[in-house]
Amino acid sequence: MGKSMFTIKGNICSERVRLGRALQKPPITQEDLAKKLQFMGMEDMTPLIISRIEKNQRHVCDAELRMIAKALEVTMEWLVGDSDEIKLR
Template sequence: MFVIKGNICADRVRLGRALQQPPITQEELAMKIQLLGFEDMTKLIISRIEKNQRHVCDAELRVLAKALNVSMEWLVGDVNIFE
């Protein structure tokens, strides 16, 4: 059986927030995601994602990438932002 604890995007979500100009808070990211149609996204959920305490489904990964203005590939660590 294949089991993954947490998620693979925790560090990149945190880094993506820090790279915004100006950097944004977890609450600001949650608000951006809510404006994109994911009304259930909260600061607590962002915090749990960044602490690797919550799985991220594919639809959430897509909206996280859109809100942070990065690719899904970057968000999961498949590409470097500086490539």
């Protein structure tokens, strides 16, 4: 079997996580997002992990993606770039 043409390095939400933080009213820091995610049950989420996600140095699993979308009050579709329409809840 040959190489897959669907191989993705890093993650596809890195830019949108950063943008999602900036679009909050008021904008939130990586530390704020990590605290929010910890409060939502993701005890292992730290500002360093948020930084690594935004720098495309750490993969994001589907459960994390869902929680990040909820924390940023955006859709998962927007977070992964499938939609350009931002829907802040």
